[in-house]
Amino acid sequence: MIEKHSISRRGFLIGTTAAGIGMSIGFFPSTASSSDGKPDLDEVTAWAQIAPDDTVTIRIARSEMGQGTLTGLAQLVAEELQCDWNKVTWEFPTPGENLARERVWKDFSTGGSQGLRASQQYVREGGAAARMMLIQAAAEKWGVKESECSALNSVITHEPTGRNTTFGMVAAAASKLPIPDKVALKDPSEWTIAGKPLKRLDTADKLTGKLVYGADITLPGMLLASIKDCPVLGGKLVSYDESAIKGLPGVRGVVKVETAVGTSGVAVVADTWWQANTALEKLPIKWDLGPNADFNDEQLNELLVSGLDADEAYRGNWEGDIDVAFSEADKMVEGIYKCPSQNHAPMEPMNATAVWQEDKCEVWCPTQNGESALAAASEAAGLDIEKCDVHKTILGGGFGRRGAPDYVHQVIAIAKAYPGTPIKLQWSREEDQRHGFYHPTTMANMRGSLDAQGNLTGLHMRISGQSILAALLPHLLADGADFATFQGVVKGGLNPRMDDHQISYDFPNLLVDHAMRNPPIRPGFWRGVNVNQNAIYLECFMDELAHAAGRDALEFRLAHMKEKPKNAAVLKAVAERSGWGNDDGKSRGLATLYAFGSYVAACAEVTVDSAGKLKIDRIVAATDCGTAVNPQQIAAQIEGSFVYGLSAALYGEITFENGQVQQDNFHTYPSMTIKDMPVVESIVMPSGGFYGGVGEPTIGVAAPAVLNAIFAATGKRVRTLPLKDTNLRA
């Protein structure tokens, strides 16, 4: 049931322009009319507000970080509403408003490629309900039956007479009607707005510099802060010598910043960020580096290696009897793989802005989870949650990093030292690199058995390494086991909740287990999460098995996915488009995966010159996400997935020396640029009947497709990433 609410414009808006920002810091939005010049709108349902001129403001709960969810959700609402797409605009409701209205917009969290697939049902219902109410209002005004009226392009027509009116004319009356309990939704085959490759709603202001990201928030009287947190996980601030920076231009003060989420550091507050950061660089700081001060990569490696053959491991997934399969094997194949830690490194370094007073606290920040940011604000502010609110901005990249609210805790700790004064905390890139929630590092011991005919009879995948849940969400562990470790290779076992991450093959005998090894590195959810390394392990090893069996890598895979027709379909699609099997001298590699509810596959074409230099020439990638809400944005996500996934595979690596991250900026943590970018041909092939995720699944096939193509080109099997450390012709 959708809650009714008499509409009021919020005092503070982050809409599509900068105009509202800073103009209405009246704290807590007034319930009077808008302060940004927009007319009052009538809220028909929580998703749709309609102005007299037919402008429809669609309110979006999920965060927008480039993945296009904002536009996709608006398309779904507009489709059912039947409004004029050219008059659609958007805004983010605040999590405080959501709380006050009994979570009418439901979940704000934006991760796990859930943005569309987990909210499509209720946003479509919100749009459909609004349409029915608008029609009802028009019918009542005319004294005719609702069933004789229809809506199209924001116009309601009484079919028998041809009489018509607009949404804007009846929105006020519609907003007073009860929301219907039952709505009928269109079949995607009837869609005219959703399902179409429409342009994004948030592009225009990104082209002129007008879009206000969190880093751009400017409030009257605002002071700026730069922070240094203890460079070693588990260490803490001991002292600093404030006198050393006294009198430096613009400096207002130094604040010790210790938070409930374990950060411990110091911030300098100044009139400008440059002044704050310059002074911070000069501030003598004494740290207690704590128990991890000697941690280095050698220890990490020993730790991971110790799990490869350990007797004890969490059994995640199993089928048949692996021991029997191995004892009867005609041939055994083995390979040990390793994936390093990765930082998210979104282009916009972490930041947040806050104003704290004794009885209220407001935060402006780019966050993937407005509600967890609000909870963090309440905790850090020491105030009831009703006295706090969070205003979301569009994110300058998220990739999973911005689901964590550490920077919200920090900015409020600083703001508490300056009651009533807005404080913007901006991390330097170095701070962002050193205080990540890194992609977990793991190794895998892969063992497979082949029979005399070259069929795969058994696979044992031993994962050794970090658990995200153990570090961040220990209450979700199942008797100590981290079920998320098995993303992308799920088959029964521990993982009834993860049927959107099933292994792509039918193995008669399978065991996937996890020797949990947790080094003092803070892990996190990094775009694609555990799918990334699991797909590298499995898909490269499938290539090894095919090679050992003397079989074609495509034929071998298809032979082991007889009961997986949708997996087979995407794999065949990329093979066909790429020219797999053609005798044209090209070196190709395949990978496929089922993850986040979607079937994906990729075929990479590479050349490796005599000096070992790799060039990725072409990628063909297919996605069956069931229902395609915006095909051109799905294509954009597919293309982008190769940049993110291959930047990691080629260069990405966070290493530790004396407990400290060694890669502190983009010169030591490189990312792909345009010269490295292959042509990506995407095949969006929705088979209907379900909604799969889009932002993450393709990351998983990026690296293994390229690694398998490298093997085809050189005969060299790369099992340790990143690739930059391997000479491909040695």
Added chain:
Amino acid sequence: MKTLKVNGASFNVDADESTPLLWVIREQLGMTGTKFGCGIAVCGACTIHIDGNPVRACVMPLAAVNEGSEITTIEGLSDKGDHPVQQAWAELDIPQCGYCQPGMMMAAASLLDSNPDATDADIDNQITNICRCGTFGRVRKGIHLAKTKA
């Protein structure tokens, strides 16, 4: 006190001469379209034009800027957001998160200004900006499309 000419207008700036131009533009002039990404001139999010040349503003100290120089930021690339690069970027719906795009567009505009027939090889050599979302395929198409709109 120094007078800077930015997007055709003059501004008196009171900042330490060592302050990078990026922060003068963002914090003193209040133009936030030019982004902070790395602070070491690697990522290119802060790319602006000085007398038509692309400059990474995060490492350009105020002291090194001549008072007579014409500084252009994304806000001044065109009056109405219709520079050929902006038109092409809109047509191909290029930005994802968009944070790197002001710098990317300023770099692209500068490339085309000096080399209206830029080839793929020219693009590879001169567009070195980082985009973590991965818009490079469309950026390349966008630069070629912008050539047709000049």
